[in-house]
Amino acid sequence: MSDDETVEADGGTASQPEGVGEERVEEHPLEWDEPANNDLSPGERDSVSQRAEKYDDRKLVTGQAKYTADYEERYPDLAYAAVVRSEIPHGRVTDIDTSAAEAMDGVAAVLTPDSDAVPDAKYTSAGQSYPEPSPWDMHVLNEHVRYVGDPVAAVAAEDAETARAAADAVDVSYEAYDYVTDPEAAFDADAPQLFGEDEVENEIVGHDYDRNRMASIEGELGDPESALDGDDVHVHETEWETIRQSHANVEKHTSLAYCNEDDRHVLVTSTQVPNHTRRQLAHLFDIPIRDIRVKKPRVGGGFGGKQAMVVEPIPLALSLEIDRPVLYEATREEEFYAMRSRHPMKVRAKTAVTDDGDIAAIDIYALSNTGAYGSHGMTVAGNVGSKPLPLYSKVPNVHFEADIVHTNTPQTGAMRGYGAPQGTLALEGHLDEVARDLDLDPVEFRQRHYMEVGDLDEIAGMMGGEGAERRIRSCGLDECIERGKAAIGWDDVEQPEEDHLHRGVGMALSAQGTGVAGDELGAAQLMMNEDGSFHLQVGGVDIGTGADTAFLQIAAEVLGCDEEQIVVRSSDTDVTPFDYGAYASSTTYISGMAVKKAAEDARERILEWGAKLLDEPVADLDTGDGTVYSEETGDSVTLEDIGYEAAYGDEEREHILGKGTHCTEESPPPFAAQFVDVTVNEETGEFDVHKLVVAVDCGVAINPGMAEGQVEGANHMSYELAVSEGITLDEAGRAEVSDFDEYHLPSATETPPIESILVETHEPTGPFGAKSVAEVPTNTVPPALSNAVRDAVGVRIREMPITAEKIRAKLDEREH
Amino acid sequence: MEIQLTLNGERTTVEAGTEQDLATVLRQHGHIDVKCGCDGGTCGASKVFVDDEVRMACGMAATEAEGSDVRTVASLGTQDDLHPVQQAFVDNFAVQCGFCIPGMIVEATALLSENPDPTEREVREALEDNVCRCTGYQKPVEAVLDAAGRMREEGVAADGGRSVGAPSRGARSVGCCGGDCDE
Ligand code: FES
Ligand code: FES
Numbered sequence: 001m002s003d004d005e006t007v008e009a010d011g012g013t014a015s016q017p018e019g020v021g022e023e024r025v026e027e028h029p030l031e032w033d034e035p036a037n038n039d040l041s042p043g044e045r046d047s048v049s050q051r052a053e054k055y056d057d058r059k060l061v062t063g064q065a066k067y068t069a070d071y072e073e074r075y076p077d078l079a080y081a082a083v084v085r086s087e088i089p090h091g092r093v094t095d096i097d098t099s100a101a102e103a104m105d106g107v108a109a110v111l112t113p114d115s116d117a118v119p120d121a122k123y124t125s126a127g128q129s130y131p132e133p134s135p136w137d138m139h140v141l142n143e144h145v146r147y148v149g150d151p152v153a154a155v156a157a158e159d160a161e162t163a164r165a166a167a168d169a170v171d172v173s174y175e176a177y178d179y180v181t182d183p184e185a186a187f188d189a190d191a192p193q194l195f196g197e198d199e200v201e202n203e204i205v206g207h208d209y210d211r212n213r214m215a216s217i218e219g220e221l222g223d224p225e226s227a228l229d230g231d232d233v234h235v236h237e238t239e240w241e242t243i244r245q246s247h248a249n250v251e252k253h254t255s256l257a258y259c260n261e262d263d264r265h266v267l268v269t270s271t272q273v274p275n276h277t278r279r280q281l282a283h284l285f286d287i288p289i290r291d292i293r294v295k296k297p298r299v300g301g302g303f304g305g306k307q308a309m310v311v312e313p314i315p316l317a318l319s320l321e322i323d324r325p326v327l328y329e330a331t332r333e334e335e336f337y338a339m340r341s342r343h344p345m346k347v348r349a350k351t352a353v354t355d356d357g358d359i360a361a362i363d364i365y366a367l368s369n370t371g372a373y374g375s376h377g378m379t380v381a382g383n384v385g386s387k388p389l390p391l392y393s394k395v396p397n398v399h400f401e402a403d404i405v406h407t408n409t410p411q412t413g414a415m416r417g418y419g420a421p422q423g424t425l426a427l428e429g430h431l432d433e434v435a436r437d438l439d440l441d442p443v444e445f446r447q448r449h450y451m452e453v454g455d456l457d458e459i460a461g462m463m464g465g466e467g468a469e470r471r472i473r474s475c476g477l478d479e480c481i482e483r484g485k486a487a488i489g490w491d492d493v494e495q496p497e498e499d500h501l502h503r504g505v506g507m508a509l510s511a512q513g514t515g516v517a518g519d520e521l522g523a524a525q526l527m528m529n530e531d532g533s534f535h536l537q538v539g540g541v542d543i544g545t546g547a548d549t550a551f552l553q554i555a556a557e558v559l560g561c562d563e564e565q566i567v568v569r570s571s572d573t574d575v576t577p578f579d580y581g582a583y584a585s586s587t588t589y590i591s592g593m594a595v596k597k598a599a600e601d602a603r604e605r606i607l608e609w610g611a612k613l614l615d616e617p618v619a620d621l622d623t624g625d626g627t628v629y630s631e632e633t634g635d636s637v638t639l640e641d642i643g644y645e646a647a648y649g650d651e652e653r654e655h656i657l658g659k660g661t662h663c664t665e666e667s668p669p670p671f672a673a674q675f676v677d678v679t680v681n682e683e684t685g686e687f688d689v690h691k692l693v694v695a696v697d698c699g700v701a702i703n704p705g706m707a708e709g710q711v712e713g714a715n716h717m718s719y720e721l722a723v724s725e726g727i728t729l730d731e732a733g734r735a736e737v738s739d740f741d742e743y744h745l746p747s748a749t750e751t752p753p754i755e756s757i758l759v760e761t762h763e764p765t766g767p768f769g770a771k772s773v774a775e776v777p778t779n780t781v782p783p784a785l786s787n788a789v790r791d792a793v794g795v796r797i798r799e800m801p802i803t804a805e806k807i808r809a810k811l812d813e814r815e816h
Numbered sequence: 817m818e819i820q821l822t823l824n825g826e827r828t829t830v831e832a833g834t835e836q837d838l839a840t841v842l843r844q845h846g847h848i849d850v851k852c853g854c855d856g857g858t859c860g861a862s863k864v865f866v867d868d869e870v871r872m873a874c875g876m877a878a879t880e881a882e883g884s885d886v887r888t889v890a891s892l893g894t895q896d897d898l899h900p901v902q903q904a905f906v907d908n909f910a911v912q913c914g915f916c917i918p919g920m921i922v923e924a925t926a927l928l929s930e931n932p933d934p935t936e937r938e939v940r941e942a943l944e945d946n947v948c949r950c951t952g953y954q955k956p957v958e959a960v961l962d963a964a965g966r967m968r969e970e971g972v973a974a975d976g977g978r979s980v981g982a983p984s985r986g987a988r989s990v991g992c993c994g995g996d997c998d999e
Contacts, residue, residue: 053906058895060914061902061921063849063888070848161835248949250853250861250915300853300915301949332854544913544950705909709955713912716952740858740947748943748953753936756954 028471030454032764037558037600039762039769046624047556048768051705052563055549056298065298068254068270069329075258079108081318081328082163084153084170085338086145089408089733090179090192093143096153097171106158107166108322113141113152117321119284122201125308125340126375126413127273127280129519129580135214135374136201140284140313145174146194146372147408148734149338156318156326164331179408181733183346183369186212186405194372194406204378212406214370215378219385219463222397227361233352236434240349240426241799242782243726244369245342245717246737247415248745251300252335257315258325265319266293269312272302272543273581274571280309281316296571302543303717304414305340307583308375336727336743337735340413343368343380343404344726345422349430352397357440359449361397362389364426368404369412376414377404382463383419388427388779390459390669391511392449393472398459409733414583416714417778420512421721425800428508428783433796442787443481446509451475451669460513460667468517470667474771476697476759477509480673483757484695488675496679503679504792508783510672514763514772515586517667522591523577524598526555528606528656530647532626532639534559534566536598539579540591541571545774546706547587551595553702554767558599559606560623561639577659585670585772588702590662592767597660605656609642666765670772671697674715674780680792685808687789692719694777695757700769704758710774711756718781720746723801821881823847824891832878838864839873842888849890849918853947860946863919864888870926872919889918892925900972901925904963905956912950920946924960932968936961 042049059065072078086093098110111118118141126134142150153170157163178192185191188211195209206216228235255269265287271277274294282289299306315326330339350363366384370377385400435445451457453475461469484507485491493503524538536555542548548570552563559566570576579591603623610628611618620632629636646656675693680686694715701707724744728736737743756777762769782800790796795810819830819841832841839862842850850873853859857875864873865887893899898906901924911917920943927934927942934942939960943953966972 051909054909054911056914057906057911058898058902060911060917061889061898061905062893062895063851063890063918064895065914066848067851067915069852073844073846073848248947249913250859250947250949251851251913252853298915299913300851301913303949332858544915546912709909709912709951712952712954713950714952716954717949719952739856740854745947745949748940748946748948748957749937751940751953754952754954 028456028469030471030473032473034764038764045557045768047553047563048702049700049704050553052549052553052703054546054706055552055563055568067251067298067300068256068268069327071256071268071297072327075325077324079156079158079318079322079324079326080160080163081315081326082155082167083151083314084155084167084172086148086150086152088145088174088176089148091145091174091176093145093152093172094175095173098153100171101155101166101169104162104166104169106162108156108158108324109318110166110170111141111154111317111321113139113143115321117317121284123280123284124375125310127276127307127309127581129276130279132202133204133379134376135204137195137199138373140317147410148732149410150372154314154318156322179732180212181407181409181729181731183367183405183407186407194408204374213403214374214406215404216402217378217382217463218401220399221458221462224361224363224397224399227397228350228352228363230352230360233354233360234438235350235352236430236437237348237350238430238433238798240347240429242345242422242425243721243724243800244344245415245721245726246336246743247303247305247340248743249301249303249305252332253306253311253330253339254328255311255315256325256327257312257319259319259323264291264293265316266295267312267316268295268297270299270306271296272307272541272583274541274573275539275578276581277309277312278573281312284313285316293574296541299543302582303416304418304583306543307414307581308340310339332740333738336737337410340411341727342415343370343377343412345369345384347384347422347426349426351430351434353434353438357438357445357448359392359395362392362395363399364389364423366402366422368402369407369409370404371407371409371412373411374404375411380414380419384423386460386463387420387512388423388510390457391451391509393451393455393457393459394449398462400462407733409729410727410735416717417775418584420510420775421718421779421782424508424510424779425782429786429798432506432783432787432790436790443507450477450509468665470517473765474668474699474761474763475671476761477671477673479759480671480695480697483759484673484675484693487693487755487757488677488691490675500683501679501681502792503677504788506676506784506786506788506791508674508780508787510674510776510779511669512585512772512776512779513667513669514589514766515667516584518665520580520586520590521661521663522579522594523661524591524594525577526598526602526658528602528643528646530643532565532643536566536568536595537576538568538570538591538595539576540587541579541582543582545587545710546703547582547591549706550588550592550702554592554595555599557768558596558603561626565626585775588770589766589772592702592770593662594660596767597662598658600658601660602656602658605654606639606642609646610637613637613641613645664765668763668765668771670699670776672776672780674784676781676784676788678785678788678792680789680807682793682811685804685811687804687807689752689785691755692752692781693755693757694780695759696773696777697759697761698773699761699763699766699771701758701760701773702768702770707758707773708756711777712754714774714777715754715781716746716751718778719751721800722782722785725801817879819878819882821883822885824887834879836878837874838876838878838881841878842873847888847890849888851915851918853915860923861916861919863922865922865926870923889921892921899925900967901928901960901963904959904966908955908959908962910951910955910959916946916948920948920956924963927960928964928967932964934964
């Protein structure tokens, strides 16, 4: 991409919606042309919908599964990396004295921005599709440092301790600049400026580096301005604030690089995006894509933090320098200050409501603090509006706007929910407040406006691109609410006997997407072995979610065999087909559909062979129980026989191979309804959350056990977003958190029981009716808990986290 | 220096620097089932038994293990003969990325040997210092309660007594997909 091209708010991949009309109805037909085998009833499914054992679980519970760091024993000449990071929030490196580090025993190399092995090119760490919708504003090692934690130099040594000690011995001199850490202040004309125009390539729409603005986006539907100005409406406005949440993946960012005997560069790395990483490394190091191999072993949690090329360039540069394999494992402290976090935001919600309780207009404005660099900045901010707003597709006038600004604070990036948690807090908290002000039932108030099957969701397409407008073909919101209410005991909340204790319930709704509309690709390949077993090669990335098992279930359902007959191999760019990676809730939907297509492709050949062996027409044949059988005659032949026959049989022998590629304009939303039950002590503000209930419509759950696990984990993350401080920073933007004790993740005793309810619908565009499940429950606890506290004691907390002190302060305020 | 210890039931000699922690040394000797998720003592992933007591292997000097009986999660069960706690984790979908799981299973096994009939609260308290980012603790807690029930019924000792209710499906000996082969 050349310097003067800019990436549009839609990532450059979709066009703006045109006027409403018949044409678009045809573009988004309600009736989806779905193959009959996709719509199996629960009774007809053999593998799909089963609580099949997660295929790698036995390795995981015995500790035998291998994560990146576990590969170290394979490389006897492995060197270990450590990184020297900026200790000042903003400035320029004037000198790096590496002599003391180089003189240390066991130090193999010290790299600085000037070293030959260190690329000069600019890039973004965001692991997104191409063209990348993030600015290229980073260097592998930096002279201009923009936050406490910016990488300045890198070291390789015989062991990790020596590398760390050598990194500490590197002496860096700086010229310090003024810095700014507050996103509102960053806008000021006289605020320190982080970037000059020439320091960024691939600039994003709405950038204004004079004002530290990385991007600005806006979308509109109807005429919100007039609707908000009308004199027959009540206008409400509230403002909300979210924390800087850490991914806190238990496996740290880890990456191992070496050059193999064919002079090709191999990265074994803990990533969600092997193919994007390969492309980004090729660009950065000017190595042909074919000469880079990215392999993903087991990954110990990603949550978006590894949808980024955060660490890989460091071991690659070092391995190029010393011609040895190099392992870089971030320290836990680096995880908190130098990896990635959720974008902290301020979000304002404004509505106009008529006397009849109809919402005439919604306006959302988000100010996102992207930190020192812009990775995922625009796309995350876009989702603040484009994920939650479509819930209320019946609202005629909608406006959304976001500014994304730089500050001298640690880097943000993708994180589960991807902007939707921030937007959902503002919207669902706001609507609850409005309903209470107008004396309307908060649930009914939502129900009057929310989405139903058949709705053309234009709001999702308001800004074009991601989540572009769509027809709603599956929606289980009613059932989510009904079952969630019953599970929390919504209608029969019993008040505690003590006068100072008050119990309340709160709820919030959420919608997400499934994949990025128009910007996804997954591919898979299925090879039949001669004994009737299979090898499934799929680019889709299992980062601990169980995706590989879901792929096996999908393939087994199509092939009519046991999952154990299939070996899955995923995410190795030399071996597995292309895939955009594990993000945007796309894995089961996109890569899973590719697997289904590959299996169907192979099945066609299998049926041909079955027809030949049984001497019956293909049309009469089906697969099941590891055989091809005839409905007509009851005759059957095993897959094993077919495998041998195909490989060793007549002159028409063939290797049975199936391939499948899936990309789509569709991104059907999954839905969730969250319920929280809380008791608040009116004297102290202390509160006790008794239970979290979250009901999720994920279409058909390919594996309900795994899907529940995803929902519960996401809800725990959401609970943390509501009650924990996140990564707090000092006045210079330095992280005050260095380990898990300081980063307060709610522990087993501090986490309320989570009840997950799967509401089954059927999404005709997904494999066997599936849409996504893992992100939507990340969005809902902050608003639901804020609403529950409001219900219990009448005060409203809008600034996360919700703490006893804040409740107490509000209660005091109310009394005076 | 050389350290003598009993490692998963076998007398072993390991080489360790005086400054090295036990987790690093065990891992250097191929015990990758000892996971390290932090830089010491705050995640619980590296839990092992040292003379039947649960310790974070990252938090003790390897030299301190001289002469002791060290057991990692691998001592509990094998892939086709899982310990009931491991089996319960599998059956209850309590494992996601799996990184925290060895430490959690060690802790859960210790709990059940002392308290075969714990309440949910007691299970949560036992797992208090095991950080898990994936599961929200819901299914692990259910798994430990389930394991307790199974073990009471079958009268299995918690200290690595052999698995009962043999696994319904054999372990797949598939190498770790996507990374296990070199080329
Ligand atoms: S690595 Fe030992 S407790 Fe975290
Ligand atoms: S299963 Fe991933 S951290 Fe616990």
